[in-house]
Every structure is written in C-alpha cells, then in structure tokens.
Amino acid sequence: MADGSAAFALPRVCVIGAGSSGIATCKQLHAAGIPFDCFEASDRIGGNWVFQNRNGMSSAYRSLHINTSRDKMAYSDFPMPADYPDYPHHSQIATYFDSYVDHFGFRDRITFQCAVTWAKRREDGLWEITLETGEKRLYDVLCVANGHHWDPRWPDPKPPGRFDGLEMHSHYYIDPASPENLRGKKVVIVGFGNSALDLACELGRKENADEVYLSVRRGYWVVPRYFGNAVLDFFNNHPSQDPPLLSRILPAKWSARILENKIAAVHGRPEDHGLPKPDHDFGASHPAISHELYNRIGSGDVAIKPDIERFDGRQVFFKDGTSVEADAVIWCTGYKITFPFFDSATMDAPDNDIALWKRMVDPRFDNLFMVALVQPLCAMMPIAEEQSKLIAAYLTGRYALPDAATMARERDDMHQAVKSHYVASARHTIQINCGEYAYDLRKELKKGIKRAKSAGNSLPIPARAVKVLPLAAE
Template sequence: MCIIGAGPTGITTAKRMKEFGIPFDCYEASDEVGGNWYYKNPNGMSACYQSLHIDTSKWRLAFEDFPVSADLPDFPHHSELFQYFKDYVEHFGLRESIIFNTSVVAAERDTDGLWTITRSDGEVRTYDVLMVCNGHHWDPNIPDYPGEFDGVLMHSHSYNDPFDPVDMRGKKVVVVGMGNSGLDIASELGQRYLADKLIVSARRGVWVLPKYLGGVPGDKLITPPWMPRGLRLFLSRRFLGKNLGTMEGYGLPKPDHRPFEAHPSASGEFLGRAGSGDITFKPAITKLDGKQVHFADGTAEDVDVVICATGYNISFPFFSDPNLLPDKDNRFPLFKRMMKPGIDNLFFMGLAQPMPTLVNFAEQQSKLVAALPHR
C-alpha cells in the first residue's frame, strides 16, 4: 500500500494500516510529519501563521487512542499541536515507515489495476492500493478580480505575521473571506497599532461562534449524538440565541442562513473587535482600479494590501487522468467521500470540512479502509 502525505490524515492512516498488519510506504515531501501544522514547512504547503491557535478544543481534535496532555491549554498553539503529531508518530512507531523528503510526482493505474508510483528521486514502485492523504489546504484559491491593483494582493496562505511578508503597520488592509483564517488575521491586524484601517469583505454574512461560552469551550457544549437531529438543532439554535445574540448586534451583516445550515466560523476575538469598531465590514469586491478597491455596495476604498482568505483548490498534481481530478468548480463527488466508483483500490482521505475536526473524520475513515479486504 502507498500513502501519499504524512500530515494528520496520513499518519492516522499509517497507524491503522500498521495495526491491521497491512504493509505500506508513506511518502512525505517535507523533512517532518505534521503537514499543514508545520509552521514554515520547507515543502511550502503549510498555511500556518505565527499566532495561529486551533479553533476547536483539544478534546475535539485529539486522536481517540492518543489523548492530549492535560497540561495543554484548551486551544493549543500550532507549535503544540505540531509536537502532538510528532509524539503520535513516535508512540506508534510509524517513523521508520515514512519516506521523508520524497514526493510522489506521478501515480498511474495500469491495466491490471495496480498503481505505478513515480517518486521525486526518479524511482518507480508498484502498489496494490493507493491512499491519497495530501491534504486540501495548500493550493491557494485566489479570486480573479476585474482590473489592476497597484498594491499587494496576496493569499492568506502566504501570511506569517503582521510584518512578514508585508509590514502591515499603517497600511489600509482588506481581508477577503470570513472563514476561520480570515477572522484570525483580521482580528490580529485590526489592532489599532497595526493596520491604519481594517476592512473585512465577504459575499454574505456568516455565523461567528466564540471559542468559549460560559467559561467552557463552546464545542464541549454540543448536544449528544443520540438525540434526533431536528431536536439537536432546535436546542443549539435556542442556546445561541440566548447566549450569543445576532450578528447584526456586533455590527456585522445578517447571515442568509440559520446557525449550522452552513459550516460556522469560530473566533475568540473577532466579534469583540467588530463591535468595538476596529473592523469595518464591506460586501464582495467587484473590481480593482489602481489603489482603489470597489465593493458591491457601490463604495470604493483606497487600499494598500488585499489578503484573500478565500480557501483552497483540491489538487492532486500526481494524477493525469481527468476522472481523478476535481471539476472547474472544485467539485469532486466521492462515494462515502472516499472512493471513485469502479476503482476499488484508491481511497481519498480527509476530503471534507467535518464537525468537529478533520482529525477525527480521517481516523474513522482509516478504520473503514483497514477493515476492507485488500489484494
């Protein structure tokens, strides 16, 4: 079996294969495990910024058979999470099965259904089964705005801190998008001693959930899974209504959906900064014109930096078969979010935005794959 990638998804997949006695090679383009959580990863694929803390509590993110340390804070820094993943690999003896500094540059399925894998060092190997664990937060999706911009247009993937790669002090900054990364970066740059003006631009309003509610991590207050879904949603929405209120109360646009009808964003700071006037909201960008950014409400602002926290493309650079690639709208339908019908020895792991976290999702997927009969 071949596993591509040694991020959180790759290492839990490797652990499960070892547990079931299934031989495998795991290829990692970098010099260490951790993938997205390896700050300034030399493979260029990490989306970590210096101030990043996880948005779900440590209890929701931990592997079920490797508890997090009681000494860690509720919402660990990325460096602590990175160490947790390294400790996981050491604890289960996975390191010797990971081939570091080696990427997969081509993966082709032959007429016998076997996978021919070409490595970055030129070596070619054949495998019965291919597990794709290369992640989906590394290939930035940058909007193609009409016009030309004389300032800096960058993706949040390139953002490290308020001074790298661009010194944001005294700048007029637009952050596009209200996902978790967009909220984190806006909250950081919205501090008055940094950006001269901080604008958040988005096509629509979203529900922003605080990390804590009543002094407890919010994701520890979820309703039990045995409860009917309709009742769970009703109780959760009523609780938020009483304890959080409306987004309009913080000076943000009204979402066009009810809580949990779309994946919510989480932030411990954003609502306070928005309500304090440190952050201004604008609708979608319609065009760029020199130093001016135009918005859908007909207004325009002089801007120095636009940071696009606009998500990522799903990419598999090692595949040449168009049937194994997403369409132009980034859609990639899979059976059980894992398999292409008709191909019984190819598994895509961790391709979802689950609640609470991707780590738990990939861990459960790995159980299913390991239990299947293999060649």
Template sequence: MAYLVKQSHRAPAVTARVPVDESLPRACVIGAGSSGIAAAKHLYLAGVPFDCFEQGHDIGGTWVLDNSNGTSACYDTLEINTSCPRMAYSDFPMPPDYPPYARHDQVRAYFEQYVDHFGFRHTIAFGTTVEDVSRAADGRWDVRTSGPGGTTTRTYDAVLVANGHHWDARWPEPAYPGTFDGEQIHAHDYRTGEQLAGRDVVVVGAGNSAMDIAVEASTRARTTTWSVRRTEWVLRKFVLGRPSDQVALPGWLPWWVTAARLRIGATAAGSMTKYGLPAPSHKPGQSHPVQSERIRERLAAGAVRARPAIERLDGDRVVFVDGSSAPADLIVWATGYRVTFPFLDPALVSAEDNDLPLWKRTVHPDLPGLYFLGLVQAIGAVMPIAEAQSSWIAETLTGGYVPPSDEVVRDQMAADHRRNTRHFYSSPRHTMEVDFDHYLWDLERERKEGRARASS
C-alpha cells in the first residue's frame, strides 16, 4: 500500500498531559523543526522522559521566514515541492483549504497546529543551544546546553539529532578565478525579490531554489542569467491538472519502477535543451528530482538567459566556459549545503562530502543511543520519513522493538550504499538519497521483524 492512501483523518487531540514513565530511557531531541517535533510527539505519547532543545523561539525550522534561530533558508515565495497529502504526517493531514502545494507560512502554521493538537509544546525548551554532545563514561551521552538558565550538562540514554541539513551553506570550492566588483550571496541568505530589484543577477545552480530565485529575478531584475554546470531533468508540479506526485507506488516495487515513473515525468515535461541548456549527462531517475512550473515560461520569454558553468569572474561581468559573458552586480550561489553537526566532535561523527553512512538513514552502528532524523534527500517528502523514524525510535526505547545483530545491520548498510551508488550519479547531494515509498515500506517491514524479536 502506498503512503498517500494511509492519510484519512486527524488523530484525536491530546487534551490531558501524558504521564512520563521515568523507568524508561531518557532522551534528548535537538531541534524543533519538522523532524524534531515529530520526534517530540512520539516520545511524548509513548511516555518516554525527554527534553527537546530549540536554538530559536520558533517551531518549524527552515519553513519559518527569518527564523529566530538564524539558520532558516526560507524566502518569501517558497512553497513545498511535494503536494500536501504526500508531505503531511500520517495522522495529521494538512487543512483541506490549503492549495496543492502549500506556501511556507501555511506549512509553518501546520507545524504549530501539530504541536498544539498533540499537546507537547511544554516539552520544548526554546532559546536553548546544544553546545556539545559527547560520550559519557558509562556509554551514555552528555549534552551541554546554554540558554536562559545558563549552561547545563545533562546525561541521556539516547540523543535524537534533528538539526537539519539545509543551513550550513556550501560555497564553490575552490572559488572561481578572477575578481568580482559586485555583491555575492548564498541562496541561504536570499529572502525576498527586493534583493534582486534593478540588478544584473546571475543565479548559479540547478536545484529548486536556483530556479525559484531565477524566476523571481526575471520579474524584478534588470537582467537575469542562470548558470548551470550540470543540467537536471526539470519535472512539472502538475500533470493533467493534478499534482504530479500523487500517483503513489507500492513500496515493495523495485527501484526501476520509480525510475521509470521519473523518466515518464521528465519526457512529458519536455527537454530543456530548447532553452539553451545542454542535455543532461544522466538519465531521469539518476539524480534527485527538481521541479518548476515557471522556469520554462521565463526562459522561453527571454526573461531568463541560460548559460553553462562559470569559467571566471571579471569585474562587473561573469564569463562562462563557452566564451560568453553576462553583466553582473549580484551573484546568487544556489550551490547547496554541507551536512554538519557543530555539537559533535568531528572525530566522532563527520559527514565528509555529505556522506554519513547510517542504518536505515537513522542509526549509527558504532554509536549506540545516537539517532539521526530527517537526514535524507528523499524522492518525496522528509516529514513522513522523520515521523516513521521517530515512531521507530520510541518503540525501541520502550522495548517494543529489538534490532537485528550488528552483522545484519552492517550488511544492510553496505547493500544500501551499493544500491545508491548504482542508482545516482556521484555527488554530495546524492549521499542521503532514499525513495519515499520504498523507504517507508522497508522500515515498516523491519519494525515488524523487530517486534517479533522483542516478543520472542
């Protein structure tokens, strides 16, 4: 059964405080974004004692425009790239009056409603930064925080890392040669079209944010140039008037079926070569999908000019590898993000080139009690995946689930890595790739096996 059809109605609101079972392992959740609140909700309803620490004063992470935690990449025209039914938590559908692809402010409101519906807002310590997470002498985890009450260190049996992976901006390395007289910003620091108004803008990158910013620049800037080093297959958000992702596939189907669906979608959307972009050097399904309803329109109108990769910067111009150039007084680098954990010792956990092998994208086999939530690049939405991960962890901490042997865990991790290597071209953006429906199906299968182990 595909995940989409599982959502029918909202679970009953939680109106009374859920008692805490102090005999259970104590947990810590880092972050109150979409993954952190999923974790907090499941731990709370399971009676697990826990603390949730949020650096800012807002719920919703990157979906909050100008989030007080200072790490959000949200901009004023941002909307989801997964349709509402596919993005929502399984027991809390988005409001029926939302558009097919909700705006950032609607997503933020949805997260606020989620927290209040299940009654766990009081478990979140706002304005509290996790400074350090390290192994305690007994194998548990010491977590040092700073906040309104000063600096505090507490010891936990489990730490759930939900600090997100779209906040530590990745700039071109090495930097392009030459000098530039204008302004350079990363897409992380883009907020509004006012930053583009009247400028000669060059947007660099082929992802969703790059296309959103290029489209907005085409209505605000003096000139808009879109520089693409490697062309992607750009899908449309709608097919025959319906959100294109609402044809959900059974999770047990092999990958080639998902890849075939992406190929069909890419073919139906049409080639980007007619707009001056080179043909992609990979097949549809071999990279993370990108979507846009308006980029073709703006390219066809000449409002956005497509160019290949940058060769060098030249004062008030940008020179491209085909010898062409464009005027520029603002470069927006939509060049992605690094996966980092500032509270973890890099000698303990590091994600070089964004590669952090995890079992089921959640469990670090060498560090028992340390879990990672939402650390995926999903062909689909992250929220239901983080929800499933959170439910799984809560079940583990309450004793309802027992994992397989260490040998099995490592064998599965290796097999998943080999599969990803076959499916996607080598890139930092593909180190965490998962197929939404298959991932949820596979995790539920493992949980059933783990419940059987727990009851035997």
C-alpha cells in the first residue's frame, strides 16, 4: 500500500481472487499502468484449477480435464503450449496460469494466503477492505473475481426419508477412493452437468464402483468432445475474435438446430441411448459434454434412473416406482453464488438470480466490477479477459460508462432475454452465449470510447485512496 507520499494519476484497485479470472484482470490493469493489489486466499494462483487447493474452494477432481478445447480456452495473447493435448489435464492448466502471470510480470502484486473478509463502500465512495490479518485498506475501485463454483448447492428440499449410506456433494469428490472409498460400492449420482457425467463414467468402470445409477430429473442434450477428428468447438472463433458472419446473420434458433442435427447424425439423440427426451430446444439449456457417457450406458456400466422420490435406509426410491439399494449418493447439484465479504445490501444473489449491466456492473456503483460472474458456453478465461479490457479502458479515462438509468434499462432487458431463452433453472440465471457476449462487449467499448471523447477523456474515478494511509487493524 502506498505510504501517502506518492501521488498516482490513476485510481488504485483491489482485486479479490487470483484464479483464472482474477489474473486476467490483473494483467489488463498491469498493462495499463493502473496501480492494484490482488488478494488470494490460497498459497498459489489458479483458483478452481488448483487440485486440492489449500483454500478448500477448488472443485477439481484427480481425473479432471477441460471440456473446451485448448486453443479456445487460452487467453488471446498467451497461447497454451503446442504440445498440450486438445483437452489438457487440470495440472497442465494450473501450470499454464503460473506461466501467464510470470510472463506478464505481475506476481509481486498478488498477496497470497490473505483472504478479503469484508468489503464496504463508504459514504465517500471509497472501498474499505478488511483482510484476514485484521488490516484495513482503502481503494478507489474494487474488482471481484472470487468465482462461483466453490460454495456447494445441495438439493432444497431434499427427497423425504432418511438415507443411511454416504451422502456427499461432487465438490468434495477426489477419486474413487477419496474422500470415501467407493470401490465395489453401489452409487447413485444425482444431476446431469459435466461433473455428474464425468463421475458416472469414472465410477462406472468395473474396477471402481460395482453399480452406478445416474438420476436424471429431466431430459438434457449431450454434446461430444469430437466431431470426427475436430474438437467440439471447432466451428467457433476464439471469443476475442468476432463471431463468424453466418452466426451473426442466422437466428440463434437456426444455428442451434443445425448443430443439433449434426450431433444427432453422428452420435444419436439422448432418447436413443435410454435418456429422457429433452423437453426444450437445443441451446435452451447448458448442454452436458461427454464423449464417453453413451458408451458407458450401452455397456451397462451406468444405469439411467429418474428423479429420486424418497429414501428408506439404504433403499433409494425413484419416481418411476423402481428402487435400488445404494451405499452412497453423490449430489451433483451445482453451486451457490455467494459473496462472503459483502453484506446483502451491497450484492446478493438469492436463488442464484442476479442481474448486472453487461453481467459486470450494478448501476448503483461506478467503482465496483464483477468479473466472470457468468455461466458461459465456452471457457471463462477469454470472457474475463474481454471484461477486463473494458474495465482498464474505463479506469484510464478512454471509455465512459452509460448513465445509470441507461445501464439499469439495458441490464433488465438482457436479464429478461436470458430468462425467456433458457430453461428456468438456477444454472441458467447468468448464462451467456460466448461469441455474442464478447462481441457485444467490444461494441460497447467502441461506444464508450466515443462517449469519453465527447466528455473530454477525464478520469471517471479520481485517485483518492492513495492519499490515505492504510487503516490500522482494530
């Protein structure tokens, strides 16, 4: 923290989190010469991609690989190594993030093993940040990149009855032997996201669990990792590039139907493999990605069951009237969006529902930015990068935000459009189409640059926090 003797022309920024999104923000701030401090609860960068992260927030399991391809996951100005596979292992991704930070040279701006426990916007507009050490600091701007895949969401309400076996959330799963030994056991997995399918396929191998049942509440689309020898997202540009012209011209439903028919022709439809038929159009929900599921179902390694009706001891009863005896139930029911360092008046997401302008800004605050608070149909890293470019342009005076009324109107329009397009679910409240979203951010950046020029390119946030010494610990 500055000692008060130096004067910075640009506002000082606090970044919460040094995961994949936090470091994207740090890089853009660093490149723009904006002074910042980043606080990370763990002892290293990488967040969710650090296997068994000491902060306890990582949901990575031992066998985890990315589900978007290597080239589409990478930051636009730092490609992943060419010898990485199409779908790298989590350990390779963590190494990549380390290399990114060192390549751009801002590791010294990250304070490790130092969580932010409280963030309060004072009446004068400054952010008062309390660290786990008890120290308080003042900042002109706050960027929040704490992620939203770390606070497990359990079913509420749970099915009635008592289950006498093991219950765990997928967040705590490591491998078939940890944290509980599931080898030779009968396991019910609840959910149909990527984690649910990965766990079902891994445990379905006979050297692992004895029997695996996948409980599916409704029909979902399954997307393979490959089309022939091409990765699943071969037809998309990197989010840093404008979407192909055809995808901008065609209505979204047409594009979705073309992809749906392509998948069906190569891999069949979900109902062809014993899964419930989707009750919604392709693209109206986040698809599950798996190249192995249909093989496991067809081999008898994974049995499909409907939603759970009730428990009775070790018996699990399903809504189709069938039941199985189980040793364990794994809930793959997603995560809650929570901000443990905010009071609910500052920022809250009841039922995971939160509406922000461009998925980033609450119009009440011109110096608070939420980074990567989205559910993308691509990797998060390029999205955080595009958001951070806009933030850096704003803090240097090159870009001006719209007025609060305009932001509120555009926020509500976008939020309602998402709700009308996607299946009503806690999973889809912050959904984005990556190409469209990133393209829209770049268009907004151009508009805001014109607004800034009209206003004289003045700094929107004055550098005031540097004039105040860090507040003493209480």
